[in-house]
Amino acid sequence: MSDTPASEPPPSARALLGERDYLLFWASRWAGSLAVQIQSVALGWQIYELARRTMPVADAAFMVGMIGLSTFIPVFLLTLPAGEAADRYDRRKVLLACYTAELASVGVLAIATWQGFASVGLLLGVAAAFGAARAFMSPVGTALAPMLVPRTLLPRAIAWNSLAWQTASIAGPAIGGLLLAHSTTLAYATALGLYAVAAFTVFLIRQNTKPATQPGSRWTLIKEGLVYVWRQKIVFGAISLDLFAVLLGGATALLPVFARDILHVGEQGFGILRASPAIGATAVALLLAARPIRTNAGATMFIGVAIFGAATIVFGLSKSMWLSVAALAVLGGADMLSVFVRQTLVQLVTPDPMRGRVAAVSTLFIGASNELGEFRAGVFAKFMGVVAAAVVGGAGALVVTAVWARLFPALRKADRLE
Numbered sequence: 001m002s003d004t005p006a007s008e009p010p011p012s013a014r015a016l017l018g019e020r021d022y023l024l025f026w027a028s029r030w031a032g033s034l035a036v037q038i039q040s041v042a043l044g045w046q047i048y049e050l051a052r053r054t055m056p057v058a059d060a061a062f063m064v065g066m067i068g069l070s071t072f073i074p075v076f077l078l079t080l081p082a083g084e085a086a087d088r089y090d091r092r093k094v095l096l097a098c099y100t101a102e103l104a105s106v107g108v109l110a111i112a113t114w115q116g117f118a119s120v121g122l123l124l125g126v127a128a129a130f131g132a133a134r135a136f137m138s139p140v141g142t143a144l145a146p147m148l149v150p151r152t153l154l155p156r157a158i159a160w161n162s163l164a165w166q167t168a169s170i171a172g173p174a175i176g177g178l179l180l181a182h183s184t185t186l187a188y189a190t191a192l193g194l195y196a197v198a199a200f201t202v203f204l205i206r207q208n209t210k211p212a213t214q215p216g217s218r219w220t221l222i223k224e225g226l227v228y229v230w231r232q233k234i235v236f237g238a239i240s241l242d243l244f245a246v247l248l249g250g251a252t253a254l255l256p257v258f259a260r261d262i263l264h265v266g267e268q269g270f271g272i273l274r275a276s277p278a279i280g281a282t283a284v285a286l287l288l289a290a291r292p293i294r295t296n297a298g299a300t301m302f303i304g305v306a307i308f309g310a311a312t313i314v315f316g317l318s319k320s321m322w323l324s325v326a327a328l329a330v331l332g333g334a335d336m337l338s339v340f341v342r343q344t345l346v347q348l349v350t351p352d353p354m355r356g357r358v359a360a361v362s363t364l365f366i367g368a369s370n371e372l373g374e375f376r377a378g379v380f381a382k383f384m385g386v387v388a389a390a391v392v393g394g395a396g397a398l399v400v401t402a403v404w405a406r407l408f409p410a411l412r413k414a415d416r417l418e
Contacts, residue, residue, distance in 0.1 A: 015153055016160060021207045022148040028201040029141065030164040032099065035194035037172020038179065039106050039130075041274055042187040043067060043123060045180055045267065046113070048256040050120050058382045061257045063120055065378015068253055070124045071131035072375070078135035083360020084221045086140040087353060091147070092202060092209040094140045099199035101133035103192060110188035142359035146347055147209055158343050159289035162281070162336065169278030177271020212353050225357025228350075235350075235358075237408030238301065238342040241400065243365040245305045245338075248396030249312045250373030252277070257386050263321050276325045277332030284336040297341050298414030302405050304337030309397030316390025345414070 016022060044064055051060035085094060105126050112118040112126075149157045179187035229236055252274070259270035293300055311331035318324040342362075350358045373393075380389030405412050 016149065016156060019149050019153070021205045022145070022157065024201045024205050025145060025148055026160060026164055028095075028198045029161060030168050031194045031201065032102075032137075032198035033165045033168035034172045034175075035102070035106070035191040035198065037169055037274075038176040038187055038194070039109070039191040041173050041176030041271060042180060042184055042191070043109065043127065044253070044256050045270060046118065046184055047120055047123050048260070050118070050123075052260075057257060057261050057386070061254060061381040061386060062378045064256055065253050065375045065381070066124055067127050068374025068378070070127040071134070074128055074132035075135045078132055079139065079360045080222050080225070080357075082136040083139040083225055083357040085136065086143045086356025086359065087211050087221065088356075090210040091140050091144040091356070092205050094136060095144060095202050096199055098133045098137040098140065099195055099202065102130065102137075103195045103199070105130040105133065106188050106191045106195060110185055110192060113188060114185045139356050139359040139362075142343075142347070142362070143211070143356040144209055147211075148205075148207060154347060155292045155344050156289060158347060159285055159292060159340060162339060162343070163285040163289055167278070167282050170275045170282055173271045173274030173278075175271075176274070177268045180267045180271070211356070221357060225354060225361055228354060229358055229361045233408065234298075234411050234414055235346055237404060237411040238345055239362045239365045241301070241305060241404045241408075241411075242338060242342055244400045244404075245308060245397045246335075247373045247376060248400060249309050249393045251312055251315060251377060251390040251393060253374035253377045254381060254386055254390060257381065258324065262319070262386065263324060265321055269321060272321075272325060273328060276328035277335070280329035280331065280333030281336040284333040285340075288336070288340050292344075293341065295415050297345075298410075298412045301338045301341040301414075302401055302412060304334045304341075306398060306401045307331075307334035308338070309394045309401060312394030312397060313391050314394075316387050316394060341414075 044067060047067060048060055048064050051063040055063070108126050108129075109118070109123070112122055145157060145161060146154055175190070176187055179190055229239070255273045256270060259265050259267075259273055263269060263273075265272070308331055311327045311334060315324055315327035315331065318327060346358060346362055377389050377393065380392060384392065
């Protein structure tokens with residue numbers, strides 16, 4: 001689609017409602033994200049339950065952290081080739097293949113649980129297969145969205161993309177907690193149906209989603225993406241800040257432990273805790289969708305990461321369910337600020353033929369922060385205790401914020417997202 005002339009005022013958020021293919025993509029993203037959340041809640045709780053039958057709390061918490069490592073290994077190995085694939089093949093078809101793989105992975109979980117042969121090893125193996133699908137899904141999804149809207153609508157579309165994820169992240173854990181209280185198999189079956197809906201809506205997209213053919217070998221194209229990110233210091237600073245802040249500060253992997261053995265709130269309380277960060281993030285995403293950041297974008301990003309670290313410390317020290325919920329909500333809202341700035345910067349400055357590869361580098365960084373952050377939390381919990389693991393992680397995120405503000409002054413001073 002052609003861009004709106006610079007002389008015209010920016011289109012309103014309502015203009016997105018006229019973009020049929022984008023709305024289908026958004027519906028797919030929401031349904032798929034809801035499925036991911038329900039599956040993630042069920043998987044984390046099931047592994048912890050299985051491990052606690054034979055292990056003390058610290059060792060069982062470590063096994064929950066192993067989900068992150070199992071998911072990250074395929075992400076690490078496949079994300080860069082996945083970015084190249086997103087810039088070579090029809091992005092809609094690649095996304096359909098990803099949903100097919102996710103359908104298969106959750107189908108195995110449902111059958112294994114239903115038939116009673118689920119084990120920690122099997123669940124970690126399925127988590128690795130799921131990670132392989134996500135390695136391709138993230139860069140291709142990131143690269144596909146800008147093809148479906150005019151460039152002037154891109155910041156709003158990014159905010160609405162985040163809103164799809166965050167609203168699903170509120171509903172998913174809450175629904176997952178209720179389903180778990182009834183049946184783990186039912187939770188996996190629900191995720192299976194949602195993945196099918198997500199695949200169908202992607203299938204209905206009509207627009208041409210094949211990027212322009214890029215000359216050169218696969219390795220040459222991957223190298224181009226790496227070099228581009230390295231030379232764009234604002235982009236490199238933004239995604240590396242997210243990497244180290246979440247790597248150190250992420251505490252979501254420990255939520256089953258807090259729910260069961262510290263706050264004593266059970267499966268439904270666990271679902272509430274898992275949904276809390278998304279509640280705060282959704283509130284911020286709604287605000288950004290209506291009123292995108294106009295000025296001081298870089299400073300806003302650093303403030304968001306600092307609040308994220310501080311809220312993680314409060315959560316780790318809390319012994320009250322409602323204080324924990326509030327801390328997690330603040331944590332999620334602060335994270336949304338930094339995510340919005342990072343995603344908008346990356347997508348606005350990256351040419352479309354390179355979006356898949358640049359998104360792959362970003363995915364690799366973010367995947368490392370999320371999945372390795374879960375593993376880091378599990379290791380710290382084993383050797384330091386669960387509370388100390390959360391508190392030290394939050395403090396580490398604060399240190400990273402201060403260091404990156406000094407290392408990347410251009411990012412700190414970035415003003416308008418244009």
